[in-house]
Amino acid sequence: MKHLQDTTKLHNDVTMPWLGLGVFKVEEGPGLVNAVKHAIRHGYRSIDTAAIYGNETSVGQAIHEAMQENGIAREELFITSKVWNADLGYESTLAAYQTSLDKLGLDYLDLYLIHWPVKGKYKEAWRALETLYREGRVRAIGVSNFQIHHLEDVMKDAEIKPMVNQVEFHPLLTQQDLLSFTKEHHIQLEAWSPLMQGQLLDNPVLTAIAAKYRKSVAQIILRWDLQHGVVTIPKSTKEHRINENADVFDFELSAEDMAQIDGLNQNLRVGPDPDNFDF
Template identity: 45%
Template sequence: MNKNLQPQITLNNGVKIPQLGLGVWKSTNKEASQAVQTALHNGYVLIDTAKQYGNEKGVGEGIQAAMQADGVKRDDIFLTTKIFNGDQGDYDRVRKAFEKQLQDLQTDHVDLLLEHWPVTGKYNETWRAMEAILKDGQARAIGVSNFDNGRMIDLLDHGTVTPAVNQIEVNPNIHQKDIVDFDRQQGIHIEAWSPLGSGKLLTNSVVKKIAAAHHKTPAQVELRWGLQHGIIVISKTIHEQRMRENMQIFDFELTPDEMNAIDGLNQEKHAIWYDKFKWSGNPNGVDDYVATPENW
């Protein structure tokens, strides 16, 4: 598919972001490199990674390979990465760590930089550094990930730049409507990770019936559902055939009744969550913080 035909969303600072992207969570550097090159070859524009994934070098290599093989230009790509939790809370540490991320990605800027998690006591200072990164042109837009409404309000109270994006889990099994509605009132766009809910609804009879009616796969229907709700969708795969299938969701439209039927599948259940979400990378090199849904 011609990348120019893909739908785009205009963020609150005027930057345009493609509405469908490739995620590389749980991919090795080798897998990420090949996946990114393959995705760009097949018309993808938006690539989403993070320092936490441990594959920024692979993503950078994949971009360079696509440039050489297919003539892809850096300006053709919308590249997203995230500030590592262990780097948060200190202005200078955030800036220094991000410089290394740019080196690994082999670029002088990213198109969207996200704060990966709202680390208690650290996310406001992290945001201050990200605002400077934005001002210096090392990121075209900045946003957050996994922020609930309380943390978002606090961030808005302390920052001077409204986040362009909040990347959270959204799929037919979990809508997080309170967060979606609040963020949209602030001009913050929603970006969905796990848009297929780890495949939990791919065998659902409602989804399968709708898919058959459109001669599409259940996965294509679920991704289309996200697009029609105005959500930016990040789908993770390393398989070329699935990448191609994911790109074939712009030639059909779900009816209002079909959208309502899929809406009715909501159970507000996370497909993926972290009871003990740990990270390293602190100045003393140890894990000294545990984030859970209760102690964000």
């Protein structure tokens, strides 16, 4: 991991950038368009959205304008979206995928995920993702917020194993068992809310480590993700933060500091518990 466009190889040989831009709950409009365009101009190649975020149209506009203005080919970008809980089911997932494509104005997605493991529904949705993948309409498929038992349940009947599992992952929620399981099964773990929605920025352990490396707390956390082999998608609409979040490839945390950050774990979530959620 030497620079912003470095990638990890998924188990189907598709390459995915280690660092991307998340746009969780960012409203449609010029602010979002400008943020995505700035990120791409700065060197980001991965953009992560979802149907429920309600911003795929602005993300798509930004992608098209950025490609045109910067001479970037679609193949250079890695675009992710997710099917929402209300659309889980075979036919409804296929339809939801097409709706996302239409809103984004794209011919295909690089990664499509099941957003949450809704009991009794995610297996049919997974079957739809397998169809999309087999038909060449999406380059990689995966899940989000799946725990070990959800992954085992999917893989029991799946013809294609998930390539990615995107979960809440940060120093207060290290999910070591899940990380080990995904590595063992060659499923790429990806972190959402890596900065715990800003709640970690005053943590004394992290501020001390940040001072030592002359980096921000956010940069320390993102570097910690990367050194654990976890893809990460910090969200920001501020240009200086987008730039700062990308500036994590010129240093390496020591094993000692990695262990110290690991030790902060409290199994604490800012998002819903995948085993007990109601949407």
